[in-house]
Structures are given as C-alpha cells and as structure tokens.
Amino acid sequence: xxxxxxxxASMVLPNPVMTASGCAANGHELHRFFPVSELGAxxxxxxxxxxxxxxxxxxxxxxxxxxxxxxxxxxxxxxxFAEEDLAWLGSVGARALVSIAGTTAEEFADVAERLASxxxxxxxxxxxxxxxxxxxxxRGLVFACDPVSSxxxxxxxxxxxxEGTPIFAKLTxxxxxxxxxxxxxxxxxxDGLTMINTLLGMVIDTDLLRPQLAGVTGGLSGPAIRPVAVxxxxxxxxxxxxxxxxxxxxxxxxxxxxxxxxxxxxxxGASAVQVGTATFHDPSRPxxxxxxxxxxxxxxxxxxxxxxVGIAHDRTARP
Amino acid sequence: MSGVVQVAGELIATRRAGAYHxxxxxxxxxxxxxxxxxxxxxxxxxxxxxxxxxxxxSIHRAKPSGTYGGTVDVVVAAHGAGTxxxxxxxxxxxxxxxxxxxxxxxxxxxxxxxxxxxxGYGSAPLFWLAEALQGRGCQVEMVLGAASDDRLFGVVEAxxxxxxxxxxxxxxxxxxxxxxxxxxxxxxxxxxxxVVYGCGPMAMLRSVTEIAGAHGAVAQVAVEESMAxxxxxxxxxxxxxxGNDGVTRMVRSCxxxxxxxxxxxxxxxxxxxxxxxxxDTLGAPSAGGH
Ligand SMILES: Cc1cc2nc3c(=O)[nH]c(=O)nc-3n(C[C@H](O)[C@H](O)[C@H](O)COP(=O)(O)OP(=O)(O)OC[C@H]3O[C@@H](n4cnc5c(N)ncnc54)[C@H](O)[C@@H]3O)c2cc1C
Ligand SMILES: Cc1cc2nc3c(=O)[nH]c(=O)nc-3n(C[C@H](O)[C@H](O)[C@H](O)COP(=O)(O)O)c2cc1C
Ligand code: FES
Numbered sequence: 001x002x003x004x005x006x007x008x009a010s011m012v013l014p015n016p017v018m019t020a021s022g023c024a025a026n027g028h029e030l031h032r033f034f035p036v037s038e039l040g041a042x043x044x045x046x047x048x049x050x051x052x053x054x055x056x057x058x059x060x061x062x063x064x065x066x067x068x069x070x071x072x073x074x075x076x077x078x079x080x081f082a083e084e085d086l087a088w089l090g091s092v093g094a095r096a097l098v099s100i101a102g103t104t105a106e107e108f109a110d111v112a113e114r115l116a117s118x119x120x121x122x123x124x125x126x127x128x129x130x131x132x133x134x135x136x137x138x139r140g141l142v143f144a145c146d147p148v149s150s151x152x153x154x155x156x157x158x159x160x161x162x163e164g165t166p167i168f169a170k171l172t173x174x175x176x177x178x179x180x181x182x183x184x185x186x187x188x189x190x191d192g193l194t195m196i197n198t199l200l201g202m203v204i205d206t207d208l209l210r211p212q213l214a215g216v217t218g219g220l221s222g223p224a225i226r227p228v229a230v231x232x233x234x235x236x237x238x239x240x241x242x243x244x245x246x247x248x249x250x251x252x253x254x255x256x257x258x259x260x261x262x263x264x265x266x267x268x269g270a271s272a273v274q275v276g277t278a279t280f281h282d283p284s285r286p287x288x289x290x291x292x293x294x295x296x297x298x299x300x301x302x303x304x305x306x307x308x309v310g311i312a313h314d315r316t317a318r319p
Numbered sequence: 320m321s322g323v324v325q326v327a328g329e330l331i332a333t334r335r336a337g338a339y340h341x342x343x344x345x346x347x348x349x350x351x352x353x354x355x356x357x358x359x360x361x362x363x364x365x366x367x368x369x370x371x372x373x374x375x376x377s378i379h380r381a382k383p384s385g386t387y388g389g390t391v392d393v394v395v396a397a398h399g400a401g402t403x404x405x406x407x408x409x410x411x412x413x414x415x416x417x418x419x420x421x422x423x424x425x426x427x428x429x430x431x432x433x434x435x436x437x438x439g440y441g442s443a444p445l446f447w448l449a450e451a452l453q454g455r456g457c458q459v460e461m462v463l464g465a466a467s468d469d470r471l472f473g474v475v476e477a478x479x480x481x482x483x484x485x486x487x488x489x490x491x492x493x494x495x496x497x498x499x500x501x502x503x504x505x506x507x508x509x510x511x512x513x514v515v516y517g518c519g520p521m522a523m524l525r526s527v528t529e530i531a532g533a534h535g536a537v538a539q540v541a542v543e544e545s546m547a548x549x550x551x552x553x554x555x556x557x558x559x560x561x562g563n564d565g566v567t568r569m570v571r572s573c574x575x576x577x578x579x580x581x582x583x584x585x586x587x588x589x590x591x592x593x594x595x596x597x598x599d600t601l602g603a604p605s606a607g608g609h
Contacts, residue, residue, distance in 0.1 A: 033550075
C-alpha cells in the first residue's frame, strides 16, 4: 500500500490526481463514468462574474497528439455556478478547486468575493486563479505574461478570500521567464502554482486555405505539450531549490494521459497532477490515473507519494 | 442526462454500402439504453493513437441481445484520419465505445403522420426511428437525398420500412434530380404530416425547418457540430439555440442535442462555414470585448 496523500499548502488531499479546468465541465458529466469524489480534487471550469457565451465555432482542431481550442471561457457566471454546480459538487462529496478569472483585476476580486460568500463554499478546498486570460485594461495582454498584472490580480483575490483558503495561480508557458511570473504570484500571496495552461497555436485548413478556428488562434493542449509542462515545472522547482524563489507546492498539468505521464510531472516537481485533454479520449482517464500513478510509485519501491515529488532534481547526472 | 456506458467493444461485421462502411460493433450495455437519434463516440487509432479525439456517429441500429451480446451499427463515411481508420478495421478488431449519447428524437404523443428526411449518411438513424413511430401508430414517409446514388444510404431498407419513399440526387443518378427541399413541401401536404424529422448537413436541416414551418409541421432536426469529447465536458460542440424562455444560449449539441426543434436553432448565425454568436445571445461578447 502506497500512501498517496498529498499536502498542497493547507490543502491535504487523499490522492494527487485532479481534473484540469475546462476539461471536465463541473462534474455532472464525468460522474456518470466514475464518482468524482474519488479524485484528489475536482477542478471546475473557469468561471467569471457574468454569464458568457464564449466564441463562435469551429472552436477546435485536432492536432498531432493534441488539439487546439478557442472556447472563450464560456460559463454561467459565478452566482449560478455557486448555486447549482458548486452545491452539487458538495452534495456528492467532491473536493472542489474552483477556477476563477476576470477581464480586469477587479473582476477577479469580485468573483472571489461572491464565491466566498456562497452557501456552498464548504465544498471549496482551494481557488485556482486563471491568470492566463486576457486583460482588457492592458490591450488584451494575458495577465500571466506580465509579472505586474499577475501580482495585482493575486493580491486582490487574496484579500477577498478567507485566510484559510489556499490560492493557486495558474501560469502560461508562453513567457520568456516563467520563474519571474511565479515569483510575482507568490509575492502577492499565492500559496502555490498550477502550470501549465495551453500554448498559443494556430491551424490552417488546407482545403479552404484559411484559419480553421473561428477565433483564428487557440490554445494547444494534450500529450504534445507534456515536455513543455515538465520543463516549466523543472525550472520553477530548480529556482525554489536554489533559493531564488520561495518554496511552494506546484500542481502539474499538460499532456498527462497515463500514470507514467503523471509520474514525469511529479518527478520534475509537481505535488499534484491534473488530467485535461486525455479526458476527451477516455472520460474515465482522471480516475484511472489515480490507480496507475499509485502503481508507478509502488513499482519504484516507494511507500509514500510525497517521496517522489521533485526526485529527478536529486538524480540528475552531474557532468 | 441519461445512462451511458464506456465499453471495450469488438467489431463483428463490416461491409460496404455504396460510398459508406456499415459497421456492427459488439458493445454490451449500449444497445440496451439507446433510443433513435442518439449517437456513440468511438476512439480511433488504437491505444497509442496520436488522434486523441473521439469520432461521433449516429446509431443506425441497436440490438440489445444477439449471438454476441448487444450490438450497435454505425454507418461511416471515410474522409479524415479517424474515419479512414474505422473503415479499415477488420472483424474482431477492438473498438472503444462510449454511448449512448445525446437526446433522442422526441416521439409525438398522438399517432400523427410523420416525414423523415435524410441527407447522405444522415438517413442512418431514421430507420429505427420509423419503426418506433409506426409502433405508435404513426404513418411514416421518408425522403432520402444525396449528391449521387452511391451517397444515398438505405433506400432498400426505406422501401421496406416506410409507407412511402421519395429519393432525390443532385446529379440525377437515382430518383429525382434535385434536393430533398424540392419535394418535401408536397410530401408534407399529401400526408398531412405533423412532424418532420431531419438528419443531414446543416444547410439541409435549415431548409427542412423552413419548409416544415411553411407547411404547418414541426421540425425535429439532428445537428452535426464538430465534437471533441461527445460527453459534455469540452464546450466545443455548441450552437445558438433559443429556449422556452425566448433567450438564445450557446448550448452543447452533444448533451442538449443533437436533436433540436428546428425553429429553435438560430440558423441566421451560420454562414461561410462558421457559426457566429448572435448579438442577443446570453453573455454574448460586447463590442470590443471578448
Ligand atoms: C451527432 C453526430 C452524428 C454523426 N453521425 C455520423 C454518421 O452516422 N456517419 C458519419 O460518417 N459521420 C457522422 N458524423 C460525423 C463524424 O463524426 C465526422 O465525420 C468524423 O468525426 C470526422 O472524423 P475524421 O477523422 O474523418 O476527420 P478529422 O477532420 O480528422 O476529425 C478531427 C476532429 O474533428 C471532429 N470532426 C470533424 N468533422 C466533424 C463533423 N462533421 N462532425 C463532428 N465532428 C467532426 C472529429 O470528431 C475529430 O475530433 C456525426 C457527427 C455528429 C456530431
Ligand atoms: C477545451 C479546453 C478548455 C480549457 N479551458 C480552460 C479553462 O477554462 N481554464 C483554465 O485554466 N484552463 C483551461 N484549459 C487548459 C487546461 O486546464 C490545461 O491547462 C491544458 O489543457 C493542458 O493540459 P492537458 O494537456 O492535460 O489538456 C482548457 C483546455 C482545453 C483543452
Ligand atoms: S463535444 Fe465536448 S461538450 Fe460537446
């Protein structure tokens, strides 16, 4: 028996496997395939202040070992989310890691405040702040591409949430120096970091010779981006180990399909792992990764999951 | 959302049907739950496939029990990577099946005459719908159309099942030259149909809706939107549909559809191969916004 529990700041979970935001809706749909309470946590679709229609279609294109999406953060708005989806997640015993966003820093804060005052708040084990979303006040530049805006958002959200609620800032890999954005988020009071969000990509329809997505560009996800996730986790963990960044727990996401894939992210430094696009291939994937990851940890002879976190940094061959 | 299962299925028969491939897949549990209009999502390319997304197909037939256990039949038009892979499968090859998915065609409470319109492989789900309607005492006529003879599916079966069949092809290689929309109005008038069911390309569904409306019938159409998951978790398969409250929302065709009342679909949003978000949609982007 392996002890699969994991501690992410004040958030202690029975196992380290989660859904990825936007790849599992808000739970009802996957609950038809497995009880969502069996995951370490359930990460909800990013929710904003008001209902949003999202973009037109086509919203997706399949790519080699991945896909491009341009959903445009479609969602019901925080009030309907809290009343219906969050309450339901609580009723089935799921641990909700709620993903929030805004088009301005103030909107992030407003969403956090309305979430915290909702009667279903008991189901919330943490808040994931999706700063990989465009900032209308800064010509649509993604918050997470700029340390100053990232810091401001996280600070405002921190102010509006109860002290005991852990906050994870979700970072984009589309930056020159991910450690500097990580530093800004942690400085502002984030308890940990989730990485990575999708990479910006584009597909041309070669019959029509025009962009395949109605939104022209989209986010690339799936196994194709796993090496980028591993690299990002590695760089931030290395910076923490070298004392260039305060130590904080990381949630790894990007291209995880199997327990072995999850182990890669864990060995690079992730204390928990999210399964995203692979869910579209197999709706039970997140649940299966729980068992597969446990088998991988056991295969290596460890009794505790926590002992494998970041282990690749200790085992790197020195020249 | 109704019952759904995921099963490691097995192909037991595959045969050509004109331009299409007709596959029979043993998939215990799926057939028992399925209703006409629902679909299955099939994984493609095997365990290490680089094509991660499932491919969706209307259920053509569902047999809850047979020699091999429950089976479902699908009709596949091979064009891209996934459908070409499915078309190349041999008997006893494994096929991972998720289904049944989506909402079925609603059946009328009274025994009203019905017209079933299929475009290309869109006729695939209409035959067991016809049987279900006839079981309720409805008179059923079918209109099948396609670009050419080899792209018609199930004409023989239609003649066996329905009380009347009209066939059209764009090139005149079978039936009447022209489109299903050229003949549909007359069929509705002649039969006094109360409901028109449609499955096929979006442009056809739009004209089916318009003609049904003009001839006093309700249209129920099964739409086809690009789907990444088929189970309701990705939000790629949306289209603008007006609800009972008069509000238009971008709704997921895989869980709230694929069957919609035709007059509720915002056909005005579709043009040039894309679907835009109508300005009056709930949460639509404001000018200059997202
Ligand atoms: C509810 C429903 C029922 C369908 N029934 C049938 C049927 O009975 N017979 C049949 O031949 N086809 C049917 N289709 C269309 C079929 O799903 C697509 O043709 C198929 O997914 C294309 O796969 P590909 O590998 O050939 O193309 P690719 O272009 O390689 O597909 C790439 C991705 O885009 C998606 N995609 C591309 N085109 C479509 C499309 N037209 N509709 C939905 N997803 C698409 C695929 O699922 C995949 O995720 C149906 C689609 C839906 C939504
Ligand atoms: C269809 C789709 C929708 C997504 N929506 C969101 C979202 O709303 N919020 C968010 O933080 N990330 C979103 N993501 C990104 C994922 O959570 C994840 O970070 C990314 O896809 C990489 O993981 P994967 O390769 O396992 O999918 C979305 C990804 C996909 C494919
Ligand atoms: S196909 Fe994923 S939500 Fe409909």
